[in-house]
Amino acid sequence: xxxxxxxxxxxxxxxxxxxxxxxxxxxxxxxxxxxxxxxxxxxxxxxxxxxxxxxxxxxxxxxxxxxxxxxxxxxxxxxxxxxxxxxxxxxxxxxxxxxxxxxxxxxxxxxxxxxxxxxxxxxxxxxxxxxxxxxxxxxxxxxxxxxxxxxxxxxxxxxxxxxxxxxxxxxxxxxxxxxxxxxxxxxxxxxxxxxxxxxxxxxxxxxxxxxxxxxxxxxxxxxxxxxxxxxxxxxxxxxxxxxxxxxxxxxxxxxxxxxxxxxxxxxxxxxxxxxxxxxxxxxxxxxxxxxxxxxxxxxxxxxxxxxxxxxxxxxxxxxxxxxxxxxxxxxx
Amino acid sequence: xxxxxxxxxxxxxxxxxxxxxxxxxxxxxxxxxxxxxxxxxxxxxxxxxxxxxxxxxxxxxxxxxxxxxxxxxxxxxxxxxxxxxxxxxxxxxxxxxxxxxxxxxxxxxxxxxxxxxxxxxxxxxxxxxxxxxxxxxxxxxxxxxxxxxxxxxxxxxxxxxxxxxxxxxxxxxxxxxxxxxxxxxxxxxxxxxxxxxxxxxxxxxxxxxxxxxxxxxxxxxxxxxxxxxxxxxxxxxxxxxxxxxxxxxxxxxxxxxxxxxxxxxxxxxxxxxxxxxxxxxxxxxxxxxxxxxxxxxxxxxxxxxxxxxxxxx
Numbered sequence: 001x002x003x004x005x006x007x008x009x010x011x012x013x014x015x016x017x018x019x020x021x022x023x024x025x026x027x028x029x030x031x032x033x034x035x036x037x038x039x040x041x042x043x044x045x046x047x048x049x050x051x052x053x054x055x056x057x058x059x060x061x062x063x064x065x066x067x068x069x070x071x072x073x074x075x076x077x078x079x080x081x082x083x084x085x086x087x088x089x090x091x092x093x094x095x096x097x098x099x100x101x102x103x104x105x106x107x108x109x110x111x112x113x114x115x116x117x118x119x120x121x122x123x124x125x126x127x128x129x130x131x132x133x134x135x136x137x138x139x140x141x142x143x144x145x146x147x148x149x150x151x152x153x154x155x156x157x158x159x160x161x162x163x164x165x166x167x168x169x170x171x172x173x174x175x176x177x178x179x180x181x182x183x184x185x186x187x188x189x190x191x192x193x194x195x196x197x198x199x200x201x202x203x204x205x206x207x208x209x210x211x212x213x214x215x216x217x218x219x220x221x222x223x224x225x226x227x228x229x230x231x232x233x234x235x236x237x238x239x240x241x242x243x244x245x246x247x248x249x250x251x252x253x254x255x256x257x258x259x260x261x262x263x264x265x266x267x268x269x270x271x272x273x274x275x276x277x278x279x280x281x282x283x284x285x286x287x288x289x290x291x292x293x294x295x296x297x298x299x300x301x302x303x304x305x306x307x308x309x310x311x312x313x314x315x316x317x318x319x320x321x322x323x324x325x326x327x328x329x330x331x332x
Numbered sequence: 333x334x335x336x337x338x339x340x341x342x343x344x345x346x347x348x349x350x351x352x353x354x355x356x357x358x359x360x361x362x363x364x365x366x367x368x369x370x371x372x373x374x375x376x377x378x379x380x381x382x383x384x385x386x387x388x389x390x391x392x393x394x395x396x397x398x399x400x401x402x403x404x405x406x407x408x409x410x411x412x413x414x415x416x417x418x419x420x421x422x423x424x425x426x427x428x429x430x431x432x433x434x435x436x437x438x439x440x441x442x443x444x445x446x447x448x449x450x451x452x453x454x455x456x457x458x459x460x461x462x463x464x465x466x467x468x469x470x471x472x473x474x475x476x477x478x479x480x481x482x483x484x485x486x487x488x489x490x491x492x493x494x495x496x497x498x499x500x501x502x503x504x505x506x507x508x509x510x511x512x513x514x515x516x517x518x519x520x521x522x523x524x525x526x527x528x529x530x531x532x533x534x535x536x537x538x539x540x541x542x543x544x545x546x547x548x549x550x551x552x553x554x555x556x557x558x559x560x561x562x563x564x565x566x567x568x569x570x571x572x573x574x575x576x577x578x579x580x581x582x583x584x585x586x587x588x589x590x591x592x593x594x595x596x597x598x599x600x601x602x603x604x605x606x607x608x609x610x611x612x613x614x615x616x617x618x619x620x621x622x623x624x625x626x627x628x629x630x631x632x633x634x635x636x637x638x639x640x641x642x643x644x645x
Contacts, residue, residue, distance in 0.1 A: 050466070
């Protein structure tokens with residue numbers, strides 16, 4: 001009852017309550033906040049900046065103490081990464097220098113340190129393997145995932161939630177747990193160190209992800225579209241291909257890119273289940289450390305091959321990142 | 333369409349029943365997952381009760397619970413579990429705090445905030461082994477950028493983080509801390525991303541009501557922001573905890589478990605037992621199962637807690 005006693009004639013408005021007029025204190029606070037985020041982003045990006053810079057340094061610039069911020073950029077790291085080289089004896093060196101014009105860009109860079117290129121390095125092959133394994137496994141896991149996601153989204157399936165949870169749980173297994181039996185199985189079947197073995201494994205690895213993510217996208221397409229099509233005489237398959245698929249294109253694209261980057265980055269399975277023929281790039285970068293001292297510029301150059309696609313993809317997918325990292329469980 | 337006769341194969345395919353389509357759509361996926369995940373799980377359960385070694389030309393011999401009792405009595409392995417536990421607590425704890433703070437900072441939009449937020453998210457998309465490698469360069473005691481940026485340029489007093497030494501003296505735990513820093517660098521943005529979506533979903537009227545009641549911003553934080561974000565924060569912590577227990581790539585890229593066994597996380601040791609030296613397949617399978625059980629137990633605890641915090645609302 002007490003609150004009624006305070007009611008009196010309306011007081012005159014003495015303060016501005018215009019929304020667009022921000023108090024100086026709030027503006028300072030706002031700017032400080034923006035500054036803090038800027039600093040955070042810069043600090044966070046230092047390691048990436050260092051990697052990019054290192055990829056273009058010469059061997060001696062990389063190990064300069066203190067680190068060189070200003071330097072003459074070179075492609076030496078890329079030459080070391082992609083080629084096998086041999087030192088030229090003095091006589092042949094002069095001859096080669098005289099004919100330097102005939103050499104390609106990499107050849108001339110190698111010549112500057114008295115070397116000639118003898119062959120492309122193993123890494124070229126490993127990159128090719130990465131492309132094949134990641135590419136094919138992405139296509140298969142998205143296609144299979146799309147069918148399964150549609151079935152899970154549209155049909156009544158006995159024990160649906162349990163099945164979906166089972167599919168998700170396969171992703172939570174530590175790689176090594178799965179790898180020991182797979183290793184034995186593959187050895188028996190002759191799938192160890194083959195494209196087929198790696199593609200099968202990566203497909204299974206990404207499938208749980210693609211089913212979950214795509215189910216989220218398909219759930220958002222109104223059922224009425226298909227029902228109308230079915231009434232119009234479309235069969236279920238036609239409705240799927242002609243109505244649902246075009247609607248799901250964005251989701252399919254986002255899923256594809258996520259699967260691609262997971263397969264491209266994968267290290268543990270590749271380390272344990274390949275040795276040479278089908279070995280992909282990530283474990284090879286790691287072993288490059290061993291041979292003849294550490295070629296930091298070559299490692300940095302190789303890392304760029306992982307960094308650049310990731311940066312492009314992060315920006316392309318910025319609206320879907322949340323869905324991607326939570327298996328479609330959380331949508332914005 | 334009407335011109336094709338009913339017996340035409342294309343036409344028959346068009347009349348697949350929903351039941352048939354369901355089976356056609358779902359079984360390829362299930363078969364592949366069963367073959368690549370369920371079968372291996374049972375196979376390694378069997379192996380965990382044997383003394384099998386993948387390189388010995390002997391068939392597996394059943395030895396009952398021997399592997400398990402050996403693991404549970406192995407001081408060394410307990411130490412690796414302790415290192416892993418410290419790693420998980422430290423890195424997930426720091427990621428939670430930092431990620432939450434970052435989310436609070438980028439919550440309100442300002443010019444360029446979208447670009448900066450996306451840039452901050454880049455590290456979590458990178459390949460952990462590659463991240464490990466280039467941080468190894470960053471941590472190099474003579475030409476690395478970490479010491480340089482910290483102003484520790486005198487080589488006799490400077491730390492060598494990955495060798496766990498400071499001014500040439502051995503500091504236990506320093507290498508592990510260095511790995512934790514990298515994991516935090518990589519994954520705080522993940523927590524930020526999830527918390528941010530939680531923050532955006534808080535209805536404005538809650539804050540308006542609090543403002544009318546002249547509630548302090550401290551009160552608003554504890555009574556509105558935190559409880560509202562809690563479910564998403566818990567999901568982020570759950571994901572990160574599972575991933576941290578499994579952590580393998582990053583350490584392999586940075587230290588390979590060294591120096592000594594300072595950063596020998598349990599997954600790294602598991603790899604060593606299963607795929608290096610003696611290929612102790614049987615004991616490694618048992619260890620793998622123990623890790624799996626720990627992960628399942630922790631996930632269940634979280635999920636129970638998550639349901640509780642949701643039930644309170």
